[in-house]
Amino acid sequence: MPGLITYPSFPEDLPTAPLLVVDYALLKSGDETEKGRLWKAATELGFWYLKNHGSEHEVDEMFDVGTDIMRLPLEEKVKFEQANDGSIAGYKSPGANTIDDKGTGDLNEYIVIMKDDILAWPNVMHRAYPEPANAHMEGAIRPFSRKAIEVNLTVLNVLNEKLALPDGTLAGLHRPEVRSQDAVKFVNVQPLFRTVSEDTVLVPGHTDYGSLTFLHNRLGGLQIQMPGSEGWLYVKPIPGHAVYNIGDAMAIMTAGLLRSCIHRVVLPPGEQSRYERQSLVYFTRPEDTVILRPLAGSPIVADAVSKNPEKDWDKGVTSQEWIARRAKARKAANYQGAEAWKKHIVGTEDEAALARQVTNVA
Ligand SMILES: O=C(O)CCC(=O)C(=O)O
Ligand SMILES: [Fe+2]
Secondary structure: OHHHOOOOOOOOOOOEOOOEEEEHHHHHOOOHHHHHHHHHHHHHOOEEEEEOOOOHHHHHHHHHHHHHHHOOOHHHHHHHEOOOOOOOOEEEOOOOEEOOOOOOEOOOEEEEEEHHHHHHOOOOOOOOOOHHHHHOHHHHHHHHHHHHHHHHHHHHHHHHHHOOOOOOHHHHHOOOOOOEOOEEEEEEEOOOOOOOOOOOEEEEEEOOOOOEEEEEEOOOOEEEOOOOOOOOEEOOOOOOOEEEEEOHHHHHHOOOOOOOOOEEEEOOOHHHHHOOEEEEEEEEOOEOOOEOOOOOOOHHHHHHHHOOOOOOOOOOOEHHHHHHHHHHHHEHHHOOOHHHHHHHHOOOHHHHHHHHHHHOOO
16 A cells, blocks of 8 residues: 555755645635635746645545556556547556657656546446546545545635636536546656666656646655746655646636646655655646637736737637647657657747736736
8 A cells, every 4th residue: 555655755955846835724714815825826836735625535545546557467557548649538658658859758657537437437438447447436536536626616716716707707617517638647657766867857847738736746756847947846745735736728718827837747856766656636627618718707817918919818729629739749659750749749838938927927
């Protein structure tokens, strides 16, 4: 059981990112100071810790389920390999994604289980999964997903209020019963026993595709890029604290007010590098048919748009198309050279930086 492993602690001497700590229990109770802290975190960095989220037990259970799936023989896991067509559901074997514009294969493996399949189980909405997922769908995967959905809905509602949107606007674009690319992802990286350098990239710099990311990790390795900086700072894992961030969809829908921060994953630092790195994510994304463009109905978003008339935030694609383009571009099987890689993989990195300068949010 991974929950019983005592990992070496995160090295004391490494610079870490100054993430705010948001208390979910206070948010849930409507505490105005805490709502203000969430708004500050979401608009300045787009990354924060979330404590008291009430899902610790469900998260522990999910680490066990994820480990069971990853322990299957590779030939069993690859029966569930993701397609290369931009769909994100299923298993991704090591090397199936690229980590740079040279087409270098990645070292990690993961399983993506779609929210629609989890809620509809035993009916299949997107695809089938390896047996440990089926066996634990009702006992662990669905309870974790329900908690994550509730947490993310609470966060959406606070952001809705702060954006002065009509009540329920964001919730109405993220209805759990409507088809979307919402998913649980469990990532696994075998220990590399220091055969590679500490800054070996496991997941290259990227912004997340969707709206909200609820992330749980036990070892270091996640790094973020501070606004206006080219360097990377570690996000130190803190027991009981989820890491939480904003994705592209929310950045686009708010004309850059909410920040989709660039982050990456490198090998866990120091002694931690000798351990298997696992992480668990719940991604909330807009419903598949939502067109990505700034939201109507918020004076604050309208103001951000008008301050930068040159910038076209209207992406002209649906949430599903936005995700499919980027997922497809990451696949090693689809690699077609450096220029195409850079062009097709890109998210909102440039726009978010520009909007921040113009609106001076920070
Ligand atoms: O594993 C992590 O800590 C982060 C993973 C990540 O950034 C992602 O899956 O989008
Ligand atoms: Fe990410």
